[in-house]
Amino acid sequence: MTSPAPDASTVRVAPKARLQWDEVRQRHVLLYPEGLVALNETGADILALCDGTRTVAGIVTSLQQRYGVEGVQQDVTGFLEALAAKGLILFEGG
Amino acid sequence: MTPQPLWLLAELTYRCPLQCPYCSNPLEFAGARFRNELGTEDWCRVFREAKALGVLQLGLSGGEPLLRADLERLVAAAHEVGLYTSLITSAYRLTKDRLAALRRSGLDHVQISIQAADEELSNYIAGTASYGDKLAAYRWTKELGFPLTVNVVLHRKNLHQVRDLIGLAESLGAERIELANTQFYGWAFHNRDALMPTRAQLEEGWRVVQEERGRLGTRLEIVWVLPDYHEQFPKPCMGGWARSYMTVTPAGEVWPCHAAGRITTLKFANVREHSLEWIWHHSDAFTKFRGDAWMPEPCRSCPRKTVDFGGCRCQAFLIAGDAGVTDPVCSLSPHRHLVDDAVAEVERTAAAEAGEWVYRAAPNSRALAAKG
Ligand code: SF4
Ligand code: SF4
Numbered sequence: 313m314t315s316p317a318p319d320a321s322t323v324r325v326a327p328k329a330r331l332q333w334d335e336v337r338q339r340h341v342l343l344y345p346e347g348l349v350a351l352n353e354t355g356a357d358i359l360a361l362c363d364g365t366r367t368v369a370g371i372v373t374s375l376q377q378r379y380g381v382e383g384v385q386q387d388v389t390g391f392l393e394a395l396a397a398k399g400l401i402l403f404e405g406g
Numbered sequence: 407m408t409p410q411p412l413w414l415l416a417e418l419t420y421r422c423p424l425q426c427p428y429c430s431n432p433l434e435f436a437g438a439r440f441r442n443e444l445g446t447e448d449w450c451r452v453f454r455e456a457k458a459l460g461v462l463q464l465g466l467s468g469g470e471p472l473l474r475a476d477l478e479r480l481v482a483a484a485h486e487v488g489l490y491t492s493l494i495t496s497a498y499r500l501t502k503d504r505l506a507a508l509r510r511s512g513l514d515h516v517q518i519s520i521q522a523a524d525e526e527l528s529n530y531i532a533g534t535a536s537y538g539d540k541l542a543a544y545r546w547t548k549e550l551g552f553p554l555t556v557n558v559v560l561h562r563k564n565l566h567q568v569r570d571l572i573g574l575a576e577s578l579g580a581e582r583i584e585l586a587n588t589q590f591y592g593w594a595f596h597n598r599d600a601l602m603p604t605r606a607q608l609e610e611g612w613r614v615v616q617e618e619r620g621r622l623g624t625r626l627e628i629v630w631v632l633p634d635y636h637e638q639f640p641k642p643c644m645g646g647w648a649r650s651y652m653t654v655t656p657a658g659e660v661w662p663c664h665a666a667g668r669i670t671t672l673k674f675a676n677v678r679e680h681s682l683e684w685i686w687h688h689s690d691a692f693t694k695f696r697g698d699a700w701m702p703e704p705c706r707s708c709p710r711k712t713v714d715f716g717g718c719r720c721q722a723f724l725i726a727g728d729a730g731v732t733d734p735v736c737s738l739s740p741h742r743h744l745v746d747d748a749v750a751e752v753e754r755t756a757a758a759e760a761g762e763w764v765y766r767a768a769p770n771s772r773a774l775a776a777k778g
Contacts, residue, residue, distance in 0.1 A: 327553070337410070341462060
């Protein structure tokens with residue numbers, strides 16, 4: 313089961329995973345042992361913000377400013393929790 | 407449109423200090439066809455061409471890839487073009503210094519096999535005293551910060567250890583354990599009667615896996631590779647023939663899967679003579695069974711053909727003698743009785759522990775090849 317993202321913790325891509333541009337398919341991918349997740353633009357933007365300095369709330373704020381939209385909280389949390397369940401991102405501290 | 411490959415398995419050498427009787431390498435691995443190994447520059451070119459074709463995941467395997475003195479350079483070349491690299495090794499005689507050098511070269515992930523949970527059985531199955539090396543290498547892998555996969559091939563002689571094997575992976579701090587029920591190709595097909603588990607063993611193993619998954623949650627990923635002889639439908643071999651995967655053998659032949667070289671009715675191109683791109687798009691071996699135009703009945707009109715792609719071509723060749731028919735493992739195949747017979751034979755004789763295996767070793771390889 314997915315563990316809920318704790319508010320106060322920072323988020324980073326797990327050491328076993330690597331965010332990368334796939335030139336052939338013109339999209340970002342998250343590579344990990346024996347697998348990969350294909351990302352759309354928003355997903356890639358979210359992961360680029362998972363650098364170990366921001367909290368989930370911080371990431372939400374950055375995205376809302378960048379896109380000029382509100383209410384992305386739930387989508388971002390869902391996306392991150394699904395990746396956390398696969399051990400691809402880590403919540404630290406908090 | 408032709409799909410683009412995602413995975414490449416580089417079999418760097420078929421030399422190996424271990425002698426596992428289920429090895430998926432060809433029976434004739436010691437013969438002339440596989441001996442003339444590609445050089446460093448050839449492999450570096452293969453990696454560049456693979457990346458340009460769309461490959462993202464590279465497995466460095468064998469035989470034993472550590473026997474290549476240029477392994478660090480090969481890892482560095484693959485890393486430089488942006489491939490995610492996995493070393494698939496027995497860890498025999500691996501040192502911490504070498505592992506650290508591989509880390510510096512950009513290696514991403516380490517997969518180390520183990521043959522059983524305890525030293526005596528593991529060494530017996532491997533045919534080589536290797537258990538101690540493996541345990542040391544597991545620890546160094548974690549100390550150096552690599553993600554670690556523990557790989558175990560399961561069969562009649564070690565299926566009772568599923569819980570201990572998972573416990574071992576847990577205590578090592580591994581990210582994944584692959585419990586791969588033996589797939590019957592290469593040496594495993596030759597040793598099928600000695601390796602095939604009973605139905606009761608498989609049911610118990612699967613029960614333990616489910617229990618342990620519940621206990622461990624996301625702490626340890628437990629992969630259970632299905633024993634397809636005991637299933638109703640075949641596995642979707644490599645996600646479909648020539649759709650996302652290729653193997654390059656030590657001497658440069660390119661196969662749509664790591665067992666395909668056994669199919670004598672296919673012609674395999676070599677990276678010494680052709681680009682990987684040409685081989686992927688135009689070679690006989692890759693085009694023959696791509697898509698579904700080749701399919702006979704019962705696959706042709708079966709709704710599952712987009713799920714399992716008619717199963718495995720290598721298995722069709724090995725069991726039914728024709729790579730172009732429905733996988734005999736499928737319950738709808740007219741050849742299914744051949745699989746049922748093999749399974750029934752094991753149920754009948756397993757209690758008596760009948761059947762000894764032949765170790766994967768160069769003298770045995772030559773002897774079998776001579777017999778034809
Ligand atoms: S399965 Fe065993 S014998 Fe075959 S290549 Fe792997 S370690 Fe070597
Ligand atoms: S008939 Fe062919 S497509 Fe249908 S389940 Fe069997 S192998 Fe798969």
